[in-house]
Amino acid sequence: MRTHFFIAGLLVVLSPAAMAAQIYKWVDTQGVTHFDGQPPPGLPATTIVTPASSPGKPPIPANGGAIGNQQAIDNSVKKQVAEQQEQLKVFCEQARTNLAQLQNNPRLREEVEGQLRRLDDAQRQERIGETQKQIADNCQ
Incomplete structure (x- = not known):
């Protein structure tokens, strides 16, 4: 044996x-x-010269390495999607924080050309509407 x-x-x-x-x-x-x-x-x-007898060179796959290339492309796309989802998550958190500040604070100020300016009620309601629309469009 x-x-x-x-x-x-x-x-x-x-x-x-x-x-x-x-x-x-x-x-x-x-x-x-x-x-x-x-x-x-x-x-x-x-x-x-055959691929097995050539020194230092790996044999070439029959499909020309397309599988390896496709995997690299898939990994790259997955990485980009993950980065975009992380950026969207940060954006949504900031938008929700801004909405809470707009709804809870009637005396808001913004900086325009280096000077602070107070938002009136119409401007505040307009910003609340814009922020709610952004949250509805981009966040779950």
């Missing part, structure tokens, strides 16, 4: 070495192209 595991392990270890062997291409006298692990005697042969 141990011998079977040893032989299976040895085959697994040696299989990448077999895939990394050189491949030769040549054309015989009848014009037929051949590929083999040994160059033919007496005929010129060219060496084929």
